[in-house]
Amino acid sequence: MADEVILLDFWASMFGMRTRIALAEKRVKYDHREEDLWNKSSLLLEMNPVNKKIPVLIHNGKPVCESLIQIEYIDETWPDNNPLLPSDPYKRADAKFWADFIDKKVNVTARRIWAVKGEEQEAAKELIEILKTLESELGDKKYFGDEAFGYVDIALIGFYSWFGVYEKFGNVSIESECSKLVAWAKRCLERESVAKALPESEKVITFISERRKKLGLE
Amino acid sequence: MAERSNSEEVKLLGMWASPFSRRIEIALTLKGVSYEFLEQDITNKSSLLLQLNPVNKMIPVLVHNGKPISESLVILEYIDETWRDNPILPQDPYERTMARFWSKFVDEQIYVTAMKVVGKTGKERDAVVEATRDLLMFLEKELVGKDFLGGKSLGFVDIVATLVAFWLMRTEEIVGVKVVPVEKFPEIHRWVKNLLGNDVIKKCIPPEDEHLKYIRARMEKLNIKSA
Numbered sequence: 537m538a539d540e541v542i543l544l545d546f547w548a549s550m551f552g553m554r555t556r557i558a559l560a561e562k563r564v565k566y567d568h569r570e571e572d573l574w575n576k577s578s579l580l581l582e583m584n585p586v587n588k589k590i591p592v593l594i595h596n597g598k599p600v601c602e603s604l605i606q607i608e609y610i611d612e613t614w615p616d617n618n619p620l621l622p623s624d625p626y627k628r629a630d631a632k633f634w635a636d637f638i639d640k641k642v643n644v645t646a647r648r649i650w651a652v653k654g655e656e657q658e659a660a661k662e663l664i665e666i667l668k669t670l671e672s673e674l675g676d677k678k679y680f681g682d683e684a685f686g687y688v689d690i691a692l693i694g695f696y697s698w699f700g701v702y703e704k705f706g707n708v709s710i711e712s713e714c715s716k717l718v719a720w721a722k723r724c725l726e727r728e729s730v731a732k733a734l735p736e737s738e739k740v741i742t743f744i745s746e747r748r749k750k751l752g753l754e
Numbered sequence: 755m756a757e758r759s760n761s762e763e764v765k766l767l768g769m770w771a772s773p774f775s776r777r778i779e780i781a782l783t784l785k786g787v788s789y790e791f792l793e794q795d796i797t798n799k800s801s802l803l804l805q806l807n808p809v810n811k812m813i814p815v816l817v818h819n820g821k822p823i824s825e826s827l828v829i830l831e832y833i834d835e836t837w838r839d840n841p842i843l844p845q846d847p848y849e850r851t852m853a854r855f856w857s858k859f860v861d862e863q864i865y866v867t868a869m870k871v872v873g874k875t876g877k878e879r880d881a882v883v884e885a886t887r888d889l890l891m892f893l894e895k896e897l898v899g900k901d902f903l904g905g906k907s908l909g910f911v912d913i914v915a916t917l918v919a920f921w922l923m924r925t926e927e928i929v930g931v932k933v934v935p936v937e938k939f940p941e942i943h944r945w946v947k948n949l950l951g952n953d954v955i956k957k958c959i960p961p962e963d964e965h966l967k968y969i970r971a972r973m974e975k976l977n978i979k980s981a
Contacts, residue, residue, distance in 0.1 A: 586859065586892055600851050602858060609851045625835040626821055632828045637809060
């Protein structure tokens with residue numbers, strides 16, 4: 537029976553990037569559909585009535601919402617290639633803890649750098665602290681998952697395409713403050729799944745500059 | 755038969771009035787896992803807590819054979835994977851995914867929004883109450899035709915949503931507004947009765963009188979008027 541997999545997505549979303557990467561790692565063929573977030577499709581509203589947000593993964597007509605939940609679903613549904621989560625329960629719990637940390641801390645803080653007037657400096661400082669915590673968790677490992685690229689790497693890597701935005705509007709150099717983390721990101725980018733999923737940094741900067749103008753922040 | 759060998763050491767750093775701590779106790783009790791409960795003073799965090807959860811410095815923390823696990827939803831999944839009796843997550847992958855979705859919804863949306871009701875008055879409070887009710891409607895719809903959010907029997911989402919049943923709904927009296935009136939939410943009220951019919955739930959939720967006293971005291975400390 538052929539699987540029908542659709543991903544409702546938005547090119548700049550670091551959350552959508554996670555699901556793109558997970559599907560690619562598992563070599564799952566899917567129909568990628570770009571949403572206009574300012575004019576959401578009826579399919580999106582039908583498939584995610586609770587939050588009306590992308591990404592939404594639709595597998596044989598059934599929606600899966602929330603990017604981290606999608607990664608787990610993808611890992612469990614297509615178990616053959618590249619396991620994304622460890623099999624050991626303690627290591628799994630550790631991976632989920634860090635992904636949850638990323639979800640709760642990174643975007644909330646990072647967003648304040650470019651989307652809220654007057655908070656750039658403070659938010660940039662806080663973001664560096666958060667990234668340093670992650671950097672210390674990475675330690676000398678090749679990936680957060682150790683030898684294997686996995687769940688936590690996927691949870692974080694999309695933000696790398698937004699580092700240019702944070703650096704520009706937060707007046708900070710993530711490269712110099714968190715060089716080990718940047719090195720990790722570059723290692724991840726050597727993977728085809730990641731290289732294909734992440735947009736060019738310049739494109740994201742241009743997009744956010746436009747957004748800021750529309751929000752009256754420029 | 756649940757494993758109860760001497761080499762199995764399970765400790766829970768928790769707090770008696772916390773919904774996040776109590777849900778762990780429910781899960782461990784449902785699975786027949788013996789554990790040592792270490793009550794924490796969250797206003798004066800112990801060095802043990804800070805050592806075991808240096809990143810978030812919060813309870814609950816489960817310690818299994820010396821290894822700490824933090825974040826209640828992560829702990830619940832770990833418990834389910836480690837002690838296989840009486841599974842709390844569904845077996846079917848899609849249903850499991852939906853359970854994770856609804857649990858996240860309860861914690862990150864219902865809870866966060868409902869908390870904003872406390873300390874607000876007038877139009878501001880009305881708006882937050884409306885927002886909370888809109889979110890609760892999703893749970894209301896999920897319960898149609900079901901005894902529990904987990905279906906025929908109590909499951910993962912029910913355990914997580916005890917937050918709604920025994921925290922959100924209990925504070926209504928104190929906050930002075932019926933956020934979850936039975937006329938608007940008959941299914942949720944029916945579900946709460948079903949929960950109270952379960953021995954483990956009854957045993958593991960904070961005793962009502964003490965709980966209400968505690969909430970009133972906390973609000974007083976925060977200079978919030980209670981009804």
